[in-house]
Amino acid sequence: MTVLLTRSEVAAVTHTSDSTIKRWEATGALPRVKLGRPKPNRVRDNRPVRYRVKDVAALAGVAPEDIYTALATAEVGDQK
16 A cells, blocks of 8 residues: 655655645656546646655655654644
């Protein structure tokens, strides 16, 4: 099973901002996964975007287990 992270979770784990994650995504440094199927005849693709733990770990230069540990201790969004 592949675990997918939201942009906020990636930002919390890497101690960066959402705009940095967007920049990494735009430059191709952080591959993204688009959820669902694209709708025909749509100009804009508004599908939700997620990131694989292994890709985040590779970008950060750590093991995937370290990402899971950081997720368990990070405060993401409204969670406390």
